[in-house]
Amino acid sequence: MALDSKIPNGPIADKWTNYKDHINLVNPANKRNLDIIIVGTGLAGGSAAATLAELGYNVKAFCFQDSPRRAHSIAAQGGINAAKNYKGDGDSVYRLFYDTVKGGDYRAREANVHRLAEVSANIIDQCVAQGVPLAREYGGLLDNRSFGGTLVSRTFYAQGQTGQQLLLGAYSAMNRQIGRGKVKMYNRHEMLDLVIVDGKARGIIARNLITGEIERHSAHAVVVGSGGYGNVFFLSTNAMGSNATAAWKIHKKGAFFANPCYTQIHPTCIPVSGDHQSKLTLMSESLRNDGRIWVPAKLEDAQAIREGKKKATDLSEEERDYFLERRYPAFGNLVPRDVASRAAKERCDAGFGVNKTGEAVYLDFAAAIERYGKEAAYVKGLDANDKTLVTKLGTDIVKSKYGNLFQMYLKIVDENPYVTPMMIYPAVHYTMGGTWVDYNLMTTIPGCFSIGESNFSDHGANRLGASALMQGLADGYFVLPYTIGDYLAPDIKMGEISTDLPEFVEAEKAVKDQIDKFINNNGTHSVDYFHKKLGKIMWDKVGMARNEKGLNEAIVEIAALREEFYRDVKVPGSANEFNQELEKATRVADFLELGELFAKDALHRNESCGGHFREEYQTEEGEALRDDDNFAYVAAWEYKGKPSDAVLHKEPLNYENIKLVQRSYK
Amino acid sequence: MKLTLKIWRQKNAQDKGGIVDYPIDGIEPDMSFLEMLDVLNEQLINKGEEPVAFDHDCREGICGMCSLFINGEAHGPDRGVTTCQLHMRMFKDGDTIFIEPFRAKAFPVIKDLVVDRSSFDRIQHAGGFISVNTSGNTIDANTIPVNKSDADKSFDAAACIGCGACVATCKNSSAMLFVGAKVSQYALLPQGKVEATERVLNMVHQMDLEGFGNCTNTGACEVECPKGISLENIARMNREYLSASLKG
Numbered sequence: 001m002a003l004d005s006k007i008p009n010g011p012i013a014d015k016w017t018n019y020k021d022h023i024n025l026v027n028p029a030n031k032r033n034l035d036i037i038i039v040g041t042g043l044a045g046g047s048a049a050a051t052l053a054e055l056g057y058n059v060k061a062f063c064f065q066d067s068p069r070r071a072h073s074i075a076a077q078g079g080i081n082a083a084k085n086y087k088g089d090g091d092s093v094y095r096l097f098y099d100t101v102k103g104g105d106y107r108a109r110e111a112n113v114h115r116l117a118e119v120s121a122n123i124i125d126q127c128v129a130q131g132v133p134l135a136r137e138y139g140g141l142l143d144n145r146s147f148g149g150t151l152v153s154r155t156f157y158a159q160g161q162t163g164q165q166l167l168l169g170a171y172s173a174m175n176r177q178i179g180r181g182k183v184k185m186y187n188r189h190e191m192l193d194l195v196i197v198d199g200k201a202r203g204i205i206a207r208n209l210i211t212g213e214i215e216r217h218s219a220h221a222v223v224v225g226s227g228g229y230g231n232v233f234f235l236s237t238n239a240m241g242s243n244a245t246a247a248w249k250i251h252k253k254g255a256f257f258a259n260p261c262y263t264q265i266h267p268t269c270i271p272v273s274g275d276h277q278s279k280l281t282l283m284s285e286s287l288r289n290d291g292r293i294w295v296p297a298k299l300e301d302a303q304a305i306r307e308g309k310k311k312a313t314d315l316s317e318e319e320r321d322y323f324l325e326r327r328y329p330a331f332g333n334l335v336p337r338d339v340a341s342r343a344a345k346e347r348c349d350a351g352f353g354v355n356k357t358g359e360a361v362y363l364d365f366a367a368a369i370e371r372y373g374k375e376a377a378y379v380k381g382l383d384a385n386d387k388t389l390v391t392k393l394g395t396d397i398v399k400s401k402y403g404n405l406f407q408m409y410l411k412i413v414d415e416n417p418y419v420t421p422m423m424i425y426p427a428v429h430y431t432m433g434g435t436w437v438d439y440n441l442m443t444t445i446p447g448c449f450s451i452g453e454s455n456f457s458d459h460g461a462n463r464l465g466a467s468a469l470m471q472g473l474a475d476g477y478f479v480l481p482y483t484i485g486d487y488l489a490p491d492i493k494m495g496e497i498s499t500d501l502p503e504f505v506e507a508e509k510a511v512k513d514q515i516d517k518f519i520n521n522n523g524t525h526s527v528d529y530f531h532k533k534l535g536k537i538m539w540d541k542v543g544m545a546r547n548e549k550g551l552n553e554a555i556v557e558i559a560a561l562r563e564e565f566y567r568d569v570k571v572p573g574s575a576n577e578f579n580q581e582l583e584k585a586t587r588v589a590d591f592l593e594l595g596e597l598f599a600k601d602a603l604h605r606n607e608s609c610g611g612h613f614r615e616e617y618q619t620e621e622g623e624a625l626r627d628d629d630n631f632a633y634v635a636a637w638e639y640k641g642k643p644s645d646a647v648l649h650k651e652p653l654n655y656e657n658i659k660l661v662q663r664s665y666k
Numbered sequence: 667m668k669l670t671l672k673i674w675r676q677k678n679a680q681d682k683g684g685i686v687d688y689p690i691d692g693i694e695p696d697m698s699f700l701e702m703l704d705v706l707n708e709q710l711i712n713k714g715e716e717p718v719a720f721d722h723d724c725r726e727g728i729c730g731m732c733s734l735f736i737n738g739e740a741h742g743p744d745r746g747v748t749t750c751q752l753h754m755r756m757f758k759d760g761d762t763i764f765i766e767p768f769r770a771k772a773f774p775v776i777k778d779l780v781v782d783r784s785s786f787d788r789i790q791h792a793g794g795f796i797s798v799n800t801s802g803n804t805i806d807a808n809t810i811p812v813n814k815s816d817a818d819k820s821f822d823a824a825a826c827i828g829c830g831a832c833v834a835t836c837k838n839s840s841a842m843l844f845v846g847a848k849v850s851q852y853a854l855l856p857q858g859k860v861e862a863t864e865r866v867l868n869m870v871h872q873m874d875l876e877g878f879g880n881c882t883n884t885g886a887c888e889v890e891c892p893k894g895i896s897l898e899n900i901a902r903m904n905r906e907y908l909s910a911s912l913k914g
Contacts, residue, residue, distance in 0.1 A: 049798065050800055051800040054799050054800060065723060065731060065785060066721060066731060066782070066784070067783065067784070067786070067787050067828065069730070069787075069828055070723055070724075070729040070731045070785075071725060072723070072729070072732060074724065074728055074729050075726055075728050075729065076723045084807070086808060087843055109859040119802070122802040122804075124801055124807045125802070125804045125805065125806055125807045126798075126802060126804055127805075127807075128807040128857070129796070129798045129804040129805070129807075129857055130795070130796050130798055130857075131795075131796045131820075131851065131852050131853065131855050131857055131858050132824075133821040133824050134807075134816055134817075135817075135821075136811075136812055136814050136818075137814065139810025139811060140697060140812050140813055140814060140817075141811055142807055142808055143810045157822060158824075159821065160816050161728065163728075164825075164827075165821070165824060168824065171788070171790070172794055172795035172796070172811075173789045173795060173800055175787070175791045175794050175795050176791075176795040176797060178787075178791045179791040179792060187784060188786070208777055239723040239724040239725070239729060240688055240722055240723055241723045263720075272694045274694060274696060274697075274703070274707060276694065276696075276697045276702055277699045277701070278698070279725045279726075279852070281725075281726045282726075299892065306909075324787070332716060382823050407746065408726065408751070410729065411727075411744070411747055411753065412751070412753070413753045414696075414753070414755060446703075477800045477802065478802050490783065526708055526711045526712070528704070528708065528787040529708075562805040570711060571714055572711055572714070572715070572716050572717065577677075577777070578678070580717070580719055580778055581711070581717060595780065606683060
């Protein structure tokens with residue numbers, strides 16, 4: 001099967017407009033005869049559910065949490081990009097497009113990214129109209145800040161809780177439709193399979209997580225907005241329940257899975273504290289606006305700090321190595337995430353780490369506190385040379401910008417980051433790879449769409465900060481509502497789809513069989529035991545730096561672990577009740593397959609790009625070395641029974657508007 | 667650390683339930699409270715017993731999914747945190763810790779420590795929104811300036827995570843802080859004023875239907891709220907409600 005990305009013809013700036021002018025529309029009276037299932041209620045799924053219901057479709061929305069408001073989009077901290085150019089600093093749709101393609105290390109699809117940049121400004125208008133309280137300046141207009149990988153201030157924010165506020169905006173729009181009966185919400189439900197009838201996605205099998213009942217739900221189209229697969233690493237910044245099951249089930253039913261090896265390791269997370277660790281906590285990238293990253297310049301100082309004989313504040317300026325500012329003078333602490341993460345790892349591997357495990361660097365706010373404090377002293381006509389006063393004034397300003405993040409750090413680490421520098425280390429955060437979709441956001445299964453983090457399309461090999469919120473809302477509010485109509489137009493006379501069709505019966509039986517197998521397995525180890533083992537293989541061999549030998553080992557080890565899992569996992573309780581261990585088992589089963597495909601993809605891609613760093617392919621200075629002649633394509637994998645048999649399909653990436661060059665942030 | 671846990675176990679909504687004792691050892695001060703429960707559950711599974719069910723998801727204090735009444739306090743003894751951010755360094759070696767679900771008529775127990783908070787969602791369905799379509803044809807975001815102080819207060823109210831600690835803490839099981847926060851978020855913004863009257867009436871009506879109690883100004887909710895939502899929001903809601911009732 002040849003991949004058809006269905007990119008419209010014409011100049012890039014006109015593609016989306018022309019597309020919208022020529023698609024099929026469904027008239028309002030017919031929309032109410034069409035059902036759409038949406039799995040996941042984060043920024044993408046929630047905004048899609050609200051918009052499609054407003055348009056008149058009957059929406060059934062599913063989430064595994066107890067309320068759609070809990071989706072993990074809520075945890076996004078820093079901000080959302082939009083090409084508004086409110087600052088007058090030279091921003092434009094083209095620049096946002098260009099920065100995103102470059103930031104993605106030239107592995108994203110141009111047409112999709114341009115569309116994203118085009119609708120970005122609308123998102124801000126929409127959210128403000130909904131009552132999302134974005135940060136404002138004293139004049140009453142919206143405030144912006146800058147984020148990694150760009151030279152303009154285009155990031156809108158709501159303190160360190162931007163994801164929360166945007167998600168609650170989408171949730172409110174959804175609530176309005178739930179109240180009108182246009183969205184039927186299924187909380188505490190998990191999609192466990194896709195049902196295909198006559199080659200088209202026509203429904204899902206879901207488990208009611210309270211009663212354990214297996215339910216059949218039909219629709220004319222199925223939309224998956226279930227997020228990313230970062231939890232394949234066990235430890236990540238994802239929520240405990242974040243999982244790849246919906247995305248993986250559609251993959252097994254025919255949706256190609258693209259670029260699984262593109263994973264974002266976020267540079268600023270709180271370091272691991274011990275074996276009990278259940279998840280990792282992000283400290284927003286926005287902190288790099290004001291925080292300076294450093295390690296001791298001398299090995300003996302690093303060692304003294306690790307042993308508790310010296311403190312960070314004991315070291316003078318000359319004894320510190322601000323390694324990002326040293327290596328990348330133009331972007332400094334604001335280099336993209338992949339670059340910052342690798343640089344931190346390089347220093348720690350060389351022995352300069354600053355916590356007990358040697359896997360942490362400092363993020364220091366002392367300079368920012370002084371700078372802001374002095375400014376405030378001048379504005380208020382106070383003595384700018386009074387150090388105590390300046391520190392107090394500066395601390396207040398830093399608190400107003402990042403208060404919740406500093407408090408979070410204090411509670412977790414038990415150290416005051418206003419006084420001593422934070423310790424941070426990279427952690428798995430976001431997955432750029434995901435279900436392959438065409439320009440319409442449709443997977444290789446007709447009628448099955450994938451939106452937000454669960455698809456692959458907009459971020460290439462590395463996502464820029466504040467772009468995930470933008471993409472999730474763009475897909476749900478402004479893109480899918482057009483493209484799904486074009487698909488559904490021929491179905492207006494179909495009528496409701498029966499869940500008694502043999503395809504539903506068969507899919508339901510397969511789900512029940514898998515659940516019964518887990519319940520009756522009587523193994524010796526918990527699900528977490530296997531999940532942690534998988535996570536360790538992934539982090540050690542498929543993590544921040546990968547090589548051929550490690551990847552080959554990982555593939556063998558994951559396959560063996562999967563076998564052991566099915567043989568020896570222990571799931572207490574029964575199928576027909578609230579059973580959290582059973583929920584975990586079905587999710588980890590899918591991670592155990594996904595992890596292997598992930599390693600296989602990383603092994604085949606003999607280059608380094610963005611979040612995929614192969615040790616064999618780097619420049620003399622240790623930067624990622626792309627191979628555009630051989631790898632400027634999307635790797636889309638077709639499922640063939642097991643991950644090792646997956647078949648590779650290539651979608652060539654044609655850059656007509658942006659010239660491919662080596663990414664430089666120096 | 668060595669601890670004695672006294673945990674509420676209840677098989678399902680119909681079961682009567684009761685406290686069960688679990689001694690536990692080897693707990694480190696750097697563990698979060700939920701990581702301590704993970705350790706307990708791993709031990710229970712290995713012994714062939716049923717693990718304790720509890721709600722949790724983001725484990726960074728923002729999703730609002732975790733709950734727990736710990737030693738008689740919603741989200742435990744620390745202030746300004748959810749249970750997932752509570753760390754074991756707040757306890758001493760040898761402590762006995764009572765762990766119970768959030769209790770309220772409008773939050774029925776599903777299993778063990780897991781409760782059903784969908785009544786909160788239904789209050790939001792009744793009016794927790796601004797009726798603007800997501801067409802993308804709205805006016806430019808900077809057309810209407812919003813006074814920074816109002817925008818900040820609106821944000822503070824919007825920071826509510828919907829965890830239900832206010833209800834669990836209140837002797838009347840009142841949801842006024844939760845509802846007051848949503849009403850205030852919109853009442854403080856120009857775009858929210860258009861529907862202010864119907865919004866407050868509809869939300870309060872639904873709140874009463876769900877079986878939440880009334881507010882008697884004890885203020886415990888504000889103390890226990892992990893996000894520091896202020897009592898001012900209840901006062902603002904009462905003003906909004908009064909003026910809406912007079913208009914209505």
